Amino acid sequence: MTDQNPKKEWGLCVDCQNWQIELNAIATHQTAGLCLAAALRPFRLRVTGNSGCQEFHRGPTARGAGSNLKPPPIPGNVPPSGPPAAT
Numbered sequence: 385m386t387d388q389n390p391k392k393e394w395g396l397c398v399d400c401q402n403w404q405i406e407l408n409a410i411a412t413h414q415t416a417g418l419c420l421a422a423a424l425r426p427f428r429l430r431v432t433g434n435s436g437c438q439e440f441h442r443g444p445t446a447r448g449a450g451s452n453l454k455p456p457p458i459p460g461n462v463p464p465s466g467p468p469a470a471t
């Protein structure tokens with residue numbers, strides 16, 4: 385896969401294809417979602433639309449259930465329903 389941002393230009397999450405929000409959420413600067421960038425996945429980073437970084441890749445927003453949870457699910461794992469049970 386080629387790097388779509390070889391100059392590592394900074395961009396907003398709201399315009400980034402690595403930004404995953406809830407299935408029916410409206411993408412705004414205040415919407416919270418999960419960052420799917422490979423370099424940031426280990427951190428389960430929850431970011432709003434007006435956050436941003438140099439892993440930015442312009443493209444359509446990803447969708448996934450649980451994307452606005454605190455903490456969000458591990459990327460690729462979808463919670464059965466509602467927030468995870470307290471431990």
Ligand code: SF4
Pocket residue numbers: 395396397400401402403404418419420421424431435436437438439440441
């Ligand atoms: S933190 Fe960076 S890579 Fe992740 S969604 Fe936002 S702009 Fe994209």
